[in-house]
Amino acid sequence: MAKLAISYPRFRHAPLVTFGRGSVRSLAECDDGATAFLLSGAKHVRACIEEALQRGSGRLSGDNSLCKPAGEPDLDAIREGATFLEARRARRIVAVGGGSVLDWARLAWAESAGILDLDAGELRPGAGLDRPEFWLLPTTCGTGAEAADVVVYADRTGEKRSLVAPVFAAQHVILDSRFLDGIPATRLAGFVSDAISHGVESYLSVVPNTLARASALSALRLIFEHFEPQPDHAQQDRLMEASFLAGVAAANCSVGIVHAYAHAIGRDGVPHGLANAAGLDAGIAFNAETPQMTGLLAALGMSHVDALRRSVQRITDVALQAAGEYEAIDRFAADPDYRAEIAERMARDVAIRSNPRRPSPDERLAFVTEIAARQAA
Numbered sequence: 001m002a003k004l005a006i007s008y009p010r011f012r013h014a015p016l017v018t019f020g021r022g023s024v025r026s027l028a029e030c031d032d033g034a035t036a037f038l039l040s041g042a043k044h045v046r047a048c049i050e051e052a053l054q055r056g057s058g059r060l061s062g063d064n065s066l067c068k069p070a071g072e073p074d075l076d077a078i079r080e081g082a083t084f085l086e087a088r089r090a091r092r093i094v095a096v097g098g099g100s101v102l103d104w105a106r107l108a109w110a111e112s113a114g115i116l117d118l119d120a121g122e123l124r125p126g127a128g129l130d131r132p133e134f135w136l137l138p139t140t141c142g143t144g145a146e147a148a149d150v151v152v153y154a155d156r157t158g159e160k161r162s163l164v165a166p167v168f169a170a171q172h173v174i175l176d177s178r179f180l181d182g183i184p185a186t187r188l189a190g191f192v193s194d195a196i197s198h199g200v201e202s203y204l205s206v207v208p209n210t211l212a213r214a215s216a217l218s219a220l221r222l223i224f225e226h227f228e229p230q231p232d233h234a235q236q237d238r239l240m241e242a243s244f245l246a247g248v249a250a251a252n253c254s255v256g257i258v259h260a261y262a263h264a265i266g267r268d269g270v271p272h273g274l275a276n277a278a279g280l281d282a283g284i285a286f287n288a289e290t291p292q293m294t295g296l297l298a299a300l301g302m303s304h305v306d307a308l309r310r311s312v313q314r315i316t317d318v319a320l321q322a323a324g325e326y327e328a329i330d331r332f333a334a335d336p337d338y339r340a341e342i343a344e345r346m347a348r349d350v351a352i353r354s355n356p357r358r359p360s361p362d363e364r365l366a367f368v369t370e371i372a373a374r375q376a377a
Contacts, residue, residue, distance in 0.1 A: 011211040012149060012169065013248050014136075019175035019241060021233055024048055024137065026174055027094065028056035036090035036132075037065040038081060038105035040097030045139055048178060049096055064088070068097060072160075073104040073153040075118050081108025094135040099143025099272070102136050103151040106168045109134075118153075121161040136170040139179035141239040142191030142273050144198050144247015146173045160263050162350060175244055177236035185229035189318035190273030192227055192239060195219060196312055197258045197276040198246035200284065203299075204292040205253035205354040212252035217299050219246035224311050229318055256355035257346070257367065258283035264345035268328035277319035278329070280312050282370045286363075290356040323375065332368075333375050339368045 018026050027049060037060060039045060046060065046067075053059055066084045069077045085093070085108055095105030109132065110116035115124050136146035145151075149169040152162045180188065203216040222242035226235040261283075262275035270278075287293050288305045302308055323329045331338050343364040346352060352359070359367060 009209045009211075011209060011252055012166075013251075014147065014170045014173045016171065017173045017175065017244065019237070019244075021177050021237055023174050024052045024176040024178065025055055026172075027052040027135075027137075028058070030056075030058055030092060030094060030135070033064075034091040035064065036085060036088050036093050038084075038093060038095045038101065038108065039065060039067050040101050040139060041067040041070070042097075042139070044182070045096055045179065048176075064090075068101045068104050072100055073107055073151075075153075075156065077104055078107045078111050078116075078118065078153060081105065082111035085109055085112040090132055092133040092135060094137065096137040096139060098138070098140045099145035099152075102138065102143075102145040103153065105136075106134060106151050107153055107163075110167070115167075116163075118155075121155065121163065123163065123165055123167070131167050133171040134169070135172045135174065137174045137176065137179075138240070138243065140191045140273075141177075141180060141188070141236075141243040142194035144195065144243055144250055146170055146175075147244050147247030148251035150251060154267075158267050159345075159348075160267065173244065175240040177233065177240045180231075180236045180240070185318055186322040187273075188231075188239075189227075189229065189315050190271060190277055190322070191243070192223055192273075193277035193280060193312075193316050193319050194262075194273040195239075195243040195246040196223060196315065197262070197280055197283070198250035198255060199223070199242075200280070200296070200308075200312075201255040201258055201351075201355070202246070202249035202253040203296045204256060204287055204290065204356050206356055207253040207354055209252045212249040213299075215245045216249035216253075217296075219243070219249065220300065223315070227315055254354035255351045256283065257286055257352060257357075257359060259351040260346040260349040260355075261342070261368065261371065263349050263351065264342045265328055265332060267345065268331075270326050270328050274319055274322060274326070274329075277316040278323065278371055278375065280316055281309055281374060282367055284309055284312065285370070286359070286367060287356055292356045320375075329375065333372045336369075339372060340365060343368050 199220040226238040261279040
């Protein structure tokens, strides 16, 4: 008789995290000529990396660095990055930027190594045995991509696909809040709204993982205590740390209905953090009566779900001040057919599977209608 296979929860995380203001200087170690840098196109990001490398003997050049094309990682951008990496075969890949840059760098490596089938959205069996080290440096405090072995890209239709594999996990994460300097309050609040969604939805997830839930709670406590539209340096440090912890939680437990909405409308150009800010209150209300929400409120020391909603709205209200900049949000508020399309996209999104309540078609439509009503109020 075959033995019973027992599966235990696993807690995946980066083996090394360097954090604190100025920790980007750790890149001075990357001066051995064997590192490829895949970067955001933002000038201040490149300047920070240049300054850090100058503490050793390294420098950025056209030979060892490439800036990510604008937009989400799509097939063309991934192949451009792969072509760059194929010519170098670096032992270390340092990716610096928002979540799209961190995902792009890892996908570009997988494509360059010949292990990625972009059309099928999968890795070939036995892939990644001889991979480089990934050093991931987020320049936002929201996506948590540095904490995850999940990467996301846009397929030929523009729909987002995700891949989960140990080969995408970082060996070294560096969290430096200097990258948050000068970020407008609305953008910062959007980043933080994404982190809140990771924390709340991973705690509510049907995937059992006690360690991940502890990470989610720590992230939410840090955010609620330290968020300000114009944070000081210490508060910026805490927000970077909270984003990482929330990302770890989401990587281990997945997310839920709010992310399904954010992915669905994000296809039409709405920034991910802003989309999460728009959907969070409706998502909390949708899950308000679940046992998981009861547990979250007790763990946060909140007597009612309205206390959580108030804590979250203090932040999402700031993010939503930028909503008028995006045509898709105006269309979403005005066009019921478009809302129905978004609801259908949500049904195909993998995040919906780990929500504690699986919404019916009518509930999905009611969910997006509620979001539109909140935006119009």
